[in-house]
Amino acid sequence: MPTVSVIYFSGTGHTTKLAEAVQKGAASVPGVQTHLLAISGDDIVKGRYQNDAVLARLDASDAIIFGSPTYMGGPAGQFKVFADATAGKWFTGAWRDKVASGFTVSNSPSGDKFSTLQYFFTLAMQHGMVWVGLGEMPMQPNGVNQLGSFSGTMAQAGQEPTEVKPNAADKLTGELLGKRVAEYAVKLKK
Amino acid sequence: MPTVSVIYFSGTGHTTKLAEAVQKGAASVPGVQTHLLAISGDDIVKGRYQNDAVLARLDASDAIIFGSPTYMGGPAGQFKVFADATAGKWFTGAWRDKVASGFTVSNSPSGDKFSTLQYFFTLAMQHGMVWVGLGEMPMQPNGVNQLGSFSGTMAQAGQEPTEVKPNAADKLTGELLGKRVAEYAVKLKK
Amino acid sequence: MPTVSVIYFSGTGHTTKLAEAVQKGAASVPGVQTHLLAISGDDIVKGRYQNDAVLARLDASDAIIFGSPTYMGGPAGQFKVFADATAGKWFTGAWRDKVASGFTVSNSPSGDKFSTLQYFFTLAMQHGMVWVGLGEMPMQPNGVNQLGSFSGTMAQAGQEPTEVKPNAADKLTGELLGKRVAEYAVKLKK
Amino acid sequence: MPTVSVIYFSGTGHTTKLAEAVQKGAASVPGVQTHLLAISGDDIVKGRYQNDAVLARLDASDAIIFGSPTYMGGPAGQFKVFADATAGKWFTGAWRDKVASGFTVSNSPSGDKFSTLQYFFTLAMQHGMVWVGLGEMPMQPNGVNQLGSFSGTMAQAGQEPTEVKPNAADKLTGELLGKRVAEYAVKLKK
Numbered sequence: 001m002p003t004v005s006v007i008y009f010s011g012t013g014h015t016t017k018l019a020e021a022v023q024k025g026a027a028s029v030p031g032v033q034t035h036l037l038a039i040s041g042d043d044i045v046k047g048r049y050q051n052d053a054v055l056a057r058l059d060a061s062d063a064i065i066f067g068s069p070t071y072m073g074g075p076a077g078q079f080k081v082f083a084d085a086t087a088g089k090w091f092t093g094a095w096r097d098k099v100a101s102g103f104t105v106s107n108s109p110s111g112d113k114f115s116t117l118q119y120f121f122t123l124a125m126q127h128g129m130v131w132v133g134l135g136e137m138p139m140q141p142n143g144v145n146q147l148g149s150f151s152g153t154m155a156q157a158g159q160e161p162t163e164v165k166p167n168a169a170d171k172l173t174g175e176l177l178g179k180r181v182a183e184y185a186v187k188l189k190k
Numbered sequence: 191m192p193t194v195s196v197i198y199f200s201g202t203g204h205t206t207k208l209a210e211a212v213q214k215g216a217a218s219v220p221g222v223q224t225h226l227l228a229i230s231g232d233d234i235v236k237g238r239y240q241n242d243a244v245l246a247r248l249d250a251s252d253a254i255i256f257g258s259p260t261y262m263g264g265p266a267g268q269f270k271v272f273a274d275a276t277a278g279k280w281f282t283g284a285w286r287d288k289v290a291s292g293f294t295v296s297n298s299p300s301g302d303k304f305s306t307l308q309y310f311f312t313l314a315m316q317h318g319m320v321w322v323g324l325g326e327m328p329m330q331p332n333g334v335n336q337l338g339s340f341s342g343t344m345a346q347a348g349q350e351p352t353e354v355k356p357n358a359a360d361k362l363t364g365e366l367l368g369k370r371v372a373e374y375a376v377k378l379k380k
Numbered sequence: 381m382p383t384v385s386v387i388y389f390s391g392t393g394h395t396t397k398l399a400e401a402v403q404k405g406a407a408s409v410p411g412v413q414t415h416l417l418a419i420s421g422d423d424i425v426k427g428r429y430q431n432d433a434v435l436a437r438l439d440a441s442d443a444i445i446f447g448s449p450t451y452m453g454g455p456a457g458q459f460k461v462f463a464d465a466t467a468g469k470w471f472t473g474a475w476r477d478k479v480a481s482g483f484t485v486s487n488s489p490s491g492d493k494f495s496t497l498q499y500f501f502t503l504a505m506q507h508g509m510v511w512v513g514l515g516e517m518p519m520q521p522n523g524v525n526q527l528g529s530f531s532g533t534m535a536q537a538g539q540e541p542t543e544v545k546p547n548a549a550d551k552l553t554g555e556l557l558g559k560r561v562a563e564y565a566v567k568l569k570k
Numbered sequence: 571m572p573t574v575s576v577i578y579f580s581g582t583g584h585t586t587k588l589a590e591a592v593q594k595g596a597a598s599v600p601g602v603q604t605h606l607l608a609i610s611g612d613d614i615v616k617g618r619y620q621n622d623a624v625l626a627r628l629d630a631s632d633a634i635i636f637g638s639p640t641y642m643g644g645p646a647g648q649f650k651v652f653a654d655a656t657a658g659k660w661f662t663g664a665w666r667d668k669v670a671s672g673f674t675v676s677n678s679p680s681g682d683k684f685s686t687l688q689y690f691f692t693l694a695m696q697h698g699m700v701w702v703g704l705g706e707m708p709m710q711p712n713g714v715n716q717l718g719s720f721s722g723t724m725a726q727a728g729q730e731p732t733e734v735k736p737n738a739a740d741k742l743t744g745e746l747l748g749k750r751v752a753e754y755a756v757k758l759k760k
Contacts, residue, residue, distance in 0.1 A: 041616035041617035041618065042616060044614065044616060044617040046611035046612060046614055047611035047614040047647060047648040047651060048611065048647075049647070071653075071654045071657065072653045072654055072656060072657060072660065072693055072696055073530070073653075073689065073692035073693050073695070073696045074644070074645075074650060074653070074689050074692065074693070075644075075650070076650075076654060077617060077618075077619070077647060077648075077650040077651030077652070077653065077654040078617040078647075078651070080644060080645070080646075080647040080650035080651070081617060081647030081648070081650070081651060082647070083641075083642045083643075083644070083647065084641045084642050084646060084647040086642060087641065087642060090642065093327075096325055097325070106528070107519070107528070108518040108519055108527065108528020108529075109489030109490060109526070109527045109528055110489060110490045110493060110494060110527040110528045110529050110534055111518065111528035112494060112528070112529075112530065112692055112696065113490060114490060114492060114494035114495060115494060115688070115689065115692050118308065118685070118688075119643065119644050119685065119689070121311060121321075121341070122340070122341065122643035122644065122682055122685050123642055123643050123644070124323075125323040125324075125340040125341040125643070126340045126642055126643045126682065128323065128324075128325035128326075128340070129323075130320060130321065130322050130323075130374065131311075131320065131321040131323075132320050133314075133315040133318065133319075133320075133321075134315075134318075135286055135287070135318035136318075137283075138487070138488040138491065139487070139488055146489070147488065147489045147490040148486070148487070148488020148489055148490045148491035148492070149490050149492075150312070150315040150316045150318070150453070150492065151311070151312065151315040154490055184320065187377075187378060187380075188377060188378070190377075190380065231426035231427035231428065232426060234424065234426060234427040236421035236422060236424060237421035237424040237457060237458040237461060238421065238457075239457070261463075261464045261467065262463045262464055262466060262467060262470065262503055262506055263463075263499065263502035263503050263505070263506045263720070264454070264455075264460060264463070264499050264502065264503070265454075265460070266460075266464060267427060267428075267429070267457060267460040267461030267462070267463065267464040268427040268457075268461070270454060270455070270456075270457040270460035270461070271457030271458070271460070271461060272457070273451075273452045273453075273454070273457065274451045274452055274456060274457040276452060277451065277452060280452065296718070297708070297709070297718070298708040298709055298717065298718020299679030299680060299716070299717045299718055300679060300680045300683060300684060300717040300718045300719050300724055301708065301718035302502055302506065302684060302718070302719075302720065303680060304680060304682060304683075304684035304685060305498070305499065305502050305684060308495070308498075309453065309454050309495065309499070312453035312454065312492055312495050313452055313453050313454070315453070316452055316453045316492065328677070328678040328681065329677070329678055336679070337678065337679045337680040338676070338677070338678020338679055338680045338681035338682070339680050339682075340643070340682065344680055473707075476705055477705070498688060501691060501701075501721070502720070502721065504703075505703040505704075505720040505721040506720045508703065508704075508705035508706075508720070509703075510700060510701065510702050510703075510754065511691075511700065511701040511703075512700050513694075513695040513698065513699075513700075513701075514695075514698075515666055515667070515698035516698075517663070530692070530695040530696045530698070531691070531692065531695040564700065567757075567758060567760075568757060568758070570757075570760065
């Protein structure tokens with residue numbers, strides 16, 4: 001059964017909301033199983049991440065979607081610490097040929113979010129994964145891809161409550177990413 | 191019939207050699223048709239590229255592999271002028287869901303070649319394409335991926351004759367990229 | 381006399397407006413001389429740029445600010461062709477230690493404009509230049525840095541008349557970049 | 571007194587060796603004071619970095635040089651966690667106008683090290699710092715800049731003992747970076 005996992009870090013809950021939207025989109029594809037996996041600071045000891053259960057879930061997935069706020073021009077430190085803990089998977093080629101994608105949240109419209117998506121792509125390429133981006137035209141009338149991002153989904157959120165931001169349009173943009181990734185997971189599983 | 195096109199610019203002939211290797215790799219996959227398409231300066235008038243035959247070939251391809259030397263920290267100007275001429279394809283979504291990848295050549299081991307591959311990826315994402323990287327471990331005993339590149343193939347060549355550089359290992363790294371892209375073109379065509 | 385040159389390509393006139401604002405900001409610094417230099421398609425023959433007068437102006441400048449729309453995920457092809465024509469300057473180190481910066485325009489809030497600024501930076505580093513970014517907090521009440529860019533100035537403009545876009549806030553953001561670069565040109569000239 | 575600080579993370583000691591070389595280069599400039607500051611995993615609790623003494627040293631510096639191995643296509647997680655802890659400095663503009671640069675180490679010649687330097691640059695730009703790159707021609711006869719990097723210093727090291735790698739040429743490349751940054755710190759302090 002094609003399996004799509006969303007692995008993300010969230011500091012304020014905004015990225016959690018977007019992660020849920022991405023999962024919802026993936027789960028909307030018939031026959032696809034999804035996992036929503038949060039990176040917890042509790043699993044980081046002296047700057048190293050360890051959670052074998054999370055890594056086993058990812059090993060067993062056909063697609064992995066990375067998510068993080070953009071902090072100081074890149075993915076959150078907690079996400080990067082997680083990424084470093086996948087070096088063992090790199091060494092054995094365990095994630096080769098899995099589908100990859102990503103999403104990120106920050107306060108400004110641009111806000112160097114592109115840098116975070118570039119990092120996710122670079123990580124995926126080290127693993128030999130295949131990258132599926134958003135594939136949606138920018139600034140659609142219904143708000144889809146309102147920020148104009150192509151390699152993954154960007155959403156905007158600052159100090160607003162998580163009920164307000166990311167807004168409906170950004171969450172829909174996340175859903176469309178999840179759906180597209182899941183469709184590729186199905187196609188490539190055959 | 192799954193079709194893989196290699197579209198590239200070459201200033202000194204070194205990138206042509208790598209492009210031929212990439213095509214050879216793609217053509218080695220049973221049932222795959224390939225095209226090797228060079229970007230010619232003759233098709234650039236006042237900074238704009240026009241060659242409808244080349245663009246029609248690409249429209250009819252299932253995978254497009256971008257190639258260019260790295261000049262002044264990015265793809266050759268001639269390649270970028272070509273890329274801008276694909277804006278019409280972007281507008282109509284003509285290249286959406288095609289497989290994409292890329293390769294680049296420069297004189298230094300690193301030499302900002304990563305910047306050129308990042309650009310190819312960004313271009314592919316604007317088109318809604320799916321990116322397939324090299325998927326090979328670095329510094330293999332037979333020389334494959336000797337420079338340590340993951341998002342695409344890098345090769346090294348300076349003033350040496352094109353019979354000497356790119357060397358056999360770099361050309362083999364190009365072949366493996368072409369083969370991998372063609373395999374995905376076949377899988378996704380089904 | 382400290383000299384700041386703005387070298388840019390504009391396809392629709394929007395980047396020209398931003399370039400003028402950047403120049404205005406630079407010229408506001410006492411004792412600074414400025415040049416506004418447009419890259420013309422007429423100077424591109426078969427994909428190669430030649431205009432010795434423009435290059436001589438840049439050679440004689442203490443700071444060079446690069447500008448271009450973001451087309452298909454990067455600087456306009458015309459800009460890249462110009463950049464390749466500076467390879468001779470690279471070889472002789474003619475631009476080493478000059479101050480550098482950049483600005484870009486596209487239709488979407490994010491729109492991969494970061495990729496264009498990254499390229500400008502990479503180009504500047506190849507030349508051994510020193511990069512001065514915007515240095516302004518994002519989303520200021522008066523609209524300064526409303527898109528949230530740090531490495532240079534981003535502005536938004538699509539099909540609107542050039543009297544309307546870039547808007548006043550984006551042009552002010554351009555002015556502040558020009559002023560900051562000119563201040564560094566003065567400091568480093570001493 | 572112009573002060574240059576080198577802040578780095580090292581997992582295996584190779585980056586420490588390069589950091590020492592960078593410091594040596596900075597200290598060779600008359601009248602310059604230097605600090606060598608290691609990021610320790612002991613200062614990371616649940617994925618957050620805290621060490622007020624280190625941050626105070628950086629606040630009091632005129633130039634800050636960032637260093638990290640390239641792990642999984644970017645700076646080490648420990649470095650990124652440190653970077654996130656500078657958000658308070660971002661908010662108050664405490665590091666605005668300081669000189670910035672960076673260096674990185676990995677096993678392959680290219681090895682996505684450019685991605686790490688791009689991140690350092692992006693971080694510096696968020697802080698409103700001024701970036702000074704290597705400014706050395708590639709592949710010099712004495713081994714300086716043998717990998718061909720421009721935005722900062724790259725060095726190569728894998729499983730070799732730290733007495734062997736980074737090699738003398740890479741360490742000299744680090745020294746030249748430190749010296750260049752220190753010279754700019756002096757110039758801009760006046």
